[in-house]
Amino acid sequence: MRPVAGGLIGRARRCLREDFESDPYLPYLLGLATLLAGFWFWHRVPNFATRDERWRIVDPMSFVGTFAADPGIDSALAGMQQGRAFGATFYLFGLALLPVFVVAFLTGQIDAFVQLPEHASVDLWAHWQRTPAWIWTWSVLLGRLVVVALAVGCVYVTYRIGTVMRDRATGRLAALLLSVTWGFLVLAHEVGEDVPALFFFLLVVYFCIRYTETGDAALFLAASLAGGIAIALKLTTVVCVLVIASAFVLRVGNAGDEWRSALLRPRMLAVGAALGAGAIYLGFPTVVAGGLEPLVARIGRGTTGKTDPHGWRIEPTWWWALRGYLNGMGLPLFVASVGGLLASIPRVLQRSTEADGVALTLIVVAAYARLYASWAYIRTHHLLPTMPLLVVVLAVALMRLYDYRRTLGGPLIAVLLVTSGLYAGVGDLGYASQSRDRATGWLDANAASNATVETYPNDPQEAAVPHWMTVYRPTNRNATPGGAKDSGMAWLLAIEERCPDYVQLHYYESVLVLAPDDWSERASRISGDRRERFLRDLLAGDTYPYRVAATFGRRPAFLGDRARSAGLPELVEVGLRPRMHQYGDPQDVGVDQYTVILERDGPCNASG
Numbered sequence: 001m002r003p004v005a006g007g008l009i010g011r012a013r014r015c016l017r018e019d020f021e022s023d024p025y026l027p028y029l030l031g032l033a034t035l036l037a038g039f040w041f042w043h044r045v046p047n048f049a050t051r052d053e054r055w056r057i058v059d060p061m062s063f064v065g066t067f068a069a070d071p072g073i074d075s076a077l078a079g080m081q082q083g084r085a086f087g088a089t090f091y092l093f094g095l096a097l098l099p100v101f102v103v104a105f106l107t108g109q110i111d112a113f114v115q116l117p118e119h120a121s122v123d124l125w126a127h128w129q130r131t132p133a134w135i136w137t138w139s140v141l142l143g144r145l146v147v148v149a150l151a152v153g154c155v156y157v158t159y160r161i162g163t164v165m166r167d168r169a170t171g172r173l174a175a176l177l178l179s180v181t182w183g184f185l186v187l188a189h190e191v192g193e194d195v196p197a198l199f200f201f202l203l204v205v206y207f208c209i210r211y212t213e214t215g216d217a218a219l220f221l222a223a224s225l226a227g228g229i230a231i232a233l234k235l236t237t238v239v240c241v242l243v244i245a246s247a248f249v250l251r252v253g254n255a256g257d258e259w260r261s262a263l264l265r266p267r268m269l270a271v272g273a274a275l276g277a278g279a280i281y282l283g284f285p286t287v288v289a290g291g292l293e294p295l296v297a298r299i300g301r302g303t304t305g306k307t308d309p310h311g312w313r314i315e316p317t318w319w320w321a322l323r324g325y326l327n328g329m330g331l332p333l334f335v336a337s338v339g340g341l342l343a344s345i346p347r348v349l350q351r352s353t354e355a356d357g358v359a360l361t362l363i364v365v366a367a368y369a370r371l372y373a374s375w376a377y378i379r380t381h382h383l384l385p386t387m388p389l390l391v392v393v394l395a396v397a398l399m400r401l402y403d404y405r406r407t408l409g410g411p412l413i414a415v416l417l418v419t420s421g422l423y424a425g426v427g428d429l430g431y432a433s434q435s436r437d438r439a440t441g442w443l444d445a446n447a448a449s450n451a452t453v454e455t456y457p458n459d460p461q462e463a464a465v466p467h468w469m470t471v472y473r474p475t476n477r478n479a480t481p482g483g484a485k486d487s488g489m490a491w492l493l494a495i496e497e498r499c500p501d502y503v504q505l506h507y508y509e510s511v512l513v514l515a516p517d518d519w520s521e522r523a524s525r526i527s528g529d530r531r532e533r534f535l536r537d538l539l540a541g542d543t544y545p546y547r548v549a550a551t552f553g554r555r556p557a558f559l560g561d562r563a564r565s566a567g568l569p570e571l572v573e574v575g576l577r578p579r580m581h582q583y584g585d586p587q588d589v590g591v592d593q594y595t596v597i598l599e600r601d602g603p604c605n606a607s608g
Helices: 004-022 024-037 051-069 072-080 089-096 096-107 116-122 126-129 132-163 166-178 182-188 192-213 217-233 233-255 256-263 264-282 285-290 293-305 315-330 332-351 353-371 386-404 406-433 435-446 474-479 488-493 519-526 531-541 567-576
Strands: 453-454 468-473 502-506 547-554 595-600
Touching: 004 024, 004 132, 004 192, 004 217, 024 132, 024 166, 024 182, 024 406, 051 072, 051 089, 051 096, 051 116, 051 132, 072 285, 089 132, 096 132, 096 182, 126 453, 126 474, 132 166, 132 182, 132 386, 166 256, 166 386, 166 406, 182 315, 182 386, 182 406, 192 217, 192 233, 192 386, 217 233, 217 264, 233 256, 233 264, 233 353, 264 285, 264 502, 285 293, 315 332, 315 386, 315 567, 332 353, 332 386, 332 406, 332 567, 353 386, 386 406, 406 435, 435 502, 435 595, 474 488, 488 531, 488 567, 502 531, 531 567
Parallel strands: 453 468, 453 502
Antiparallel strands: 502 595, 547 595
16 A cells, blocks of 8 residues: 555645646636635734634744743643643644744743743733734734635635536636635634634545545545544544545445455555544644543533533524524525535436535535534534535536526526625625724824723723733723722722723623613623613713714614614525624624724813
8 A cells, every 4th residue: 555645745746737737717716715815814913803813823822931931841741731722723823933933032032922821821911912012913924824825725625626526617616616705714814723624624525535436545545634634623523534434435336346345445444544543643732742631621521512502692503503604605605505405416326426526515514414403503613614515516516507508507607606706805805994903093093102091801802902002901900090999890980090091892891781681691691780871971971081082893783772683684684794703702693893982081080
């Protein structure tokens, strides 16, 4: 049996060269994917797009800091278990941040990483502000560039899958459809595990389709290795194990009279299992450093945690899944994908590469549906692995229709590309004018160099504050004026003792208090008469010496006494308006980036 690496790398180079030589449109497709995935990729820096983005960056930073404090094997093993270091993103983004570590070492700033674990466990604001802004800026940028490169890789692998299943025209259409899939573009703009895991998941599908066609053991082993890496990046890609097993069965069926030799391949199966298991084991730094117990515990937490209500909304699982698909694909592309999948089901009974690809797609969709069946909520990023396969099957169905009846297939393809392109394009352009970015820019331009700002989120990722500003916040109330009071509400009401130059209110932890109790689970949990009265008085400008200086973002409906849209109209709206919300916990389900900045316009009455 040939070694996996040597032959496949050579084959990959030849395949790539042949594709570029044979398809003059391919460079333009990949260029478009790069433009859309990388457009305004510097949004929010030196802040984070999501909570998860912070931890994917901090994981390798904590390792470097722990090792720098006490170089040695023991400290290296301890650093691999610091904070939330978990999964192969630790290695991926550690390599991406290597230039930052080198510059910090050469300029004598390596101690900034030594303090990171302590800051993270005490106060996220201190964690962010005490670390030099250039470290966050370049770390986030380099991490995002890696994700953009892998996103373009996903588009290319999707092109290969479509080409293998039918022809190059199908591959081009599939790649183009993925390039304008909004959920894919959102995740390509963030440091995270979803796009890297998707890249290797798609490699698994591609290698499996080729294996069902050729029976080449090297392809099966490559699929096993890629599957192990995918799982090490994101546990929910464990579905690829079922994909590989299904491909093995499909190959036996395709082998004809040689089905026995296709079935009896114990060495190939054993080596494939070893490659996958080895990649999973080595891919988890916590396992390498501390044994299997952290992995088992993580799987247990993930399994049980997803069955608990999210906190913002309590809806059936199917509602979450439907909303996730509509948000991630847009209404036209989602409806077309469902139609394409249903139309392709009868072809599964045929003996062809196209049929095998459709069969594997059905298996993936069914497996994820089963995996998420007991979850209390599903976000768009959970559904990401199914989206490229759905658009491939759709591309196959559309090209088949185009060959059969061009007068119908051509306009249908054009309408789908235009509507999906507009949906994704409008969303992509939104990165250049995010509300929090504009609010941060306003303070940066208008606040004096010694200005202070007060805001109430516990996490700077949810705020819109320049890195250099002095921030009064509840997480540090004992170190600010008015902080001697034990009650958080008492500290809040002592705002005139602190007398900040600006107060910044956000939907989360601030404006949502003004919503009716039935607006969401979160609204009812944080509501309180005194807190609500304080915010209303602050916004009114009569009780406190502050006036509204600027607002950013879409005004929440409840501030205008409008009801929350619900039912079918809400879902349709999700599929027609590309939202700029992210996938992290506090950003989802209508939590807009609405931001209000109040400026002090008079003296503070500290005695009041």
